[in-house]
Amino acid sequence: MxxxxxxxxxxxxxxxxxxxxxxxxxxxxxxxxxxxxxxxxxxxxxxxxxxxxxxxxxxxxxxxxxxxxxxxxxxxxxxxxxxxxxxxxxxxxxxxxxxxxxxTDGVGLVSDLIRLGARLDGARVLLVGAGGAARGVLQPLAEARCAQIRIVNRTPERAAELAQNWQAANTGLPTQISAGGLADANIDGGWNVVVNATASSLQGTALALPAGLYADDALAFDMLYAAQPTPFMVQAARDGAARCADGLxxxxxxxxxxxxxxxxxxxxxxxxxxxxxxxxxxxx
Missing domain, CATH: 3.40.50.10860 (Leucine Dehydrogenase, chain A, domain 1)
Structure with missing residues (x-):
């Protein structure tokens, strides 16, 4: 055998x-x-x-x-x-x-967002973090026809670098990409999907995000997972996210x-x- x-x-x-x-x-x-x-x-x-x-x-x-x-x-x-x-x-x-x-990280994220009922076509998405996890999901989110993706990070320069690198790839996709610091996370009308691509929940802490991030029926998604709601999920629920999910x-x-x-x-x-x-x- x-x-x-x-x-x-x-x-x-x-x-x-x-x-x-x-x-x-x-x-x-x-x-x-x-x-x-x-x-x-x-x-x-x-x-x-x-x-x-x-x-x-x-x-x-x-x-x-x-x-x-x-x-x-x-x-x-x-x-x-x-x-x-x-x-x-x-x-x-x-x-x-x-x-x-x-x-395959981006494929996993997009498929799970769809399973959770998120409408990505035309969606406004906030991506928190600019490390390897964020890099892995940016292109699949754009391919899912998200209308707008803003990358925010504790170090704004890293978010800007990620956005510039993606734009330089000339993907031909119409998704609008912007970048900034955590304090730049707000948008008029709120975000349809907010994705935490940082390790903040692993460290047991919430991010220094401003209030008022979420549109009606918005989904907050933490790439990390735990038996209990993560600190990001708890923070999102308090800020008005209609639905919260972890990364399992x-x-x-x-x-x-x-x-x-x-x-x-x-x-x-x-x-x-x-x-x-x-x-x-x-x-x-």
Whole structure:
């Protein structure tokens, strides 16, 4: 009997990752045998760890913090269009003796926003944060025909740089992109969707965002997730967001896209999300 193909999530830290559970459930659902593990890489040893994994027969890696930009450099000669526009890689595939990189974060976010009932066509979207998480979702949000996206960040210069880099890519999409600091987050009429792409909730703190951000029936979405509402979700509810959601559905959605890249089969994320949500609630 042949050994199932080997995959892993690589990061630092990585012990908290639910990716092994998600991919095991996808494998059960689709009848695909696989091995999937957690791979802790030293902060200065991402490339060496990834290359050793490939040398030992590894077929693919999901990349989490803080290595998505290093993964981009590792796969620089074999990047998907999504990865090039994002400037970050969260999915590596070992093919023809080389790492190939893609970014599935934006696909996961957009699919979950749609699942939650957000209307993205023509929407006004506030994107809080200008790091790798924000870079990974900007293009898919524009492709979903959002009318306007404003990027705000604690350091306004980083938000402006991200906006300029996206505009320089000449994507040909009509979405209006603007940038500023956290204090520049307001807009007349409010935002339809506000996405927290920072690690503020991981640190247990709310962002210094002004009040009055939300339009009627607006959705507040935190890319991070927890058994309890995150500090960003609590803040958003107090500020008038009609709906608040965390990033568990996005996590499952981006994993489903990675699974498709690796195996050529697209799993159904719904039952897996339900299972993970129940497991998360049981930990409360």
């Amino acid at each position: 042949s050994t199932p193909p080997r995959y892993a999530v690589i990061g630092n830290p990585v012990e908290h990752s639910r990716s092994p559970r998600i991919h095991a459930l996808f494998g059960q659902q689709t009848g695909i045998a696989l091995q999937y593990e957690r791979l802790l890489a030293p902060l200065g040893g991402f490339e060496a760890t990834a290359q050793a994994f490939a040398a030992e027969g590894g077929c693919g890696l999901n990349v989490t913090v803080p290595f998505k930009q290093q993964a981009f450099e590792l796969a620089l000669d074999h990047l998907s269009a999504r990865a090039r526009l994002a400037g970050a890689v969260n999915t590596l595939s070992w093919k023809d003796q080389a790492w190939h990189g893609c970014n 559905g996005m996590l499952v959605g981006q994993a489903a896209e990675s699974f498709y890249i690796w195996h050529g089969v697209r799993p159904d994320p719904g039952p897996v999300l339900d299972t993970l949500r129940a497991e998360l609630q049981a930990q409360r």
